[in-house]
Amino acid sequence: MRNFLNIKKTIITGILFMLFVSSYAQLSPPGLGKGNNASWFAFGIKQALDTVHKKESTTYIGIGRKSTPDDNNPFNKMGILVLNQEFSNRYAKHWQYSYALSYRRQNEYESSAPYEVADPAIKQEFRIYGRYSYLTGNSTIKWKNTFRQEYRKFFNPDFTKSNEDYQFRTRFKTQINIDLGTQKVHHLIGSAEALFATSKKYKPTSEWTKFEYKDSRFGLYYQLTPHEIPFTFDFGYGYNLIGKGSKISGVNYIAIDVIWNNPFGKTL
Template sequence: MKNVSAKSKLLLAVVIFVVTFSKSFAQLSPPGLGEGKNASWFAFGVRQSLDSLKHKESTTYVGVGLKSSPDENNPFSKMAILVINEEISNRYSKNWEYSYALSYRRSNNYDSEAPYEELNPAIEQEFRLYGRYSYITEGNGLKWKNTVRQEFRKFFNPDSSNAEENFQLRTRFKTQLSLDLGSTKTHHIIGGAEVLFAISKENEPEKEWSKFDYKESRFTLYYSLTPHKTPFIFDVGYMYNLIGKGSDISDVNYLALDIIWKDPFGA
């Protein structure tokens, strides 16, 4: 894997600064797409209120991720992932929120060595269950949300046979701050930082458990537009993904765009 450049380290420092000193909006952040140089993520979602107080919500989205090989710059050159996700959330008190979700993901597998061709099998299927629990503080146009998320990930080959990795338990810790720009509350800046840890049950080369360990970090910076006269939210953002640790580390830059349709079936 390649070493992180001085330019990337400077960019990371800037993102952390914004996150540390920047109402939290649930943009549809990109999933990790593995090794590459640049990547892109596009998602369309529907968010529907489930009660009159708008404390309970359903968010359904479809997303597509593309990426470059590690030796090129084009973030649209290779298909990387298709995601279909359904999540139910409940803001049951002023400071606390929980959610649970079911997700299907279809990922493309590529060789880690040049010329980075598709592997055999070229596709890996994943079914994911996860739950989140969040503590939220807000006031004066600023919202700070801290979340722990636990995932169960089950993997299959395209023919539904067992993949090399049987299943994975993954724990994620995320902090996110959002700032309203102006009094109209239509323009927002959102910064986030997340670390991921995981343990896996392997099928190959032997049926054994890996050790529970740090896997990666993700840093996001978004601009969100929430017009009052239209039922759509528009999010444009950047994610910096650090994979691995120590001397075995790589980084990927993501461009992200998502659109969320609010309450199409009535509030």
């Protein structure tokens, strides 16, 4: 039975990857660990920093909730609070770089039923990351491939050292944006991403873990960008495939995000 479930997950993963190999506004949900289902809502502000909209600032706050491994309610338990600030610059026709600072406050739970709050109950994280992207496409289809490098520093609720002190994580992502119609109001967005990491452990012993594959993330979004109002709306489904081999597991995500475009005018 377990082999059948693993085969099923592998097939689903392959189909998603073949069909859709951060869109331009979509705020992807973070990983929330093991569970069955999860939910994500984010509100962001995207502001042009120059007259040709090559340089932009994106600020957002997001909240994630999740089920336990024994239920399917994606709103059951508080998962994470995210505050994120990113600056990007499309300095050439096909090339873009970004850099960002992020604060994350993630709730921790015991790994066995009834999944009570763990000790410590909160893992705090400060993250610095940079992206480098290649963009191509035409008037209807846009394709973006991104390399992202992160440095993650973890703390307990009282800002003492977490058992996992810090982590270097590397991410590779490919994504596609398809305009549905000529008015550029309705869009279909798909993405696939693989994550690799190495961590510096503080407890039980001070040591480095192997740099290895951790998980994959897949997304399918419908995006609405009405011309009458300066907002972008994203409604999506995500699938987080965690681990590998006999330890593989998956989490389904429902996600909604809203972006307010250029609230301070066409440029700052």
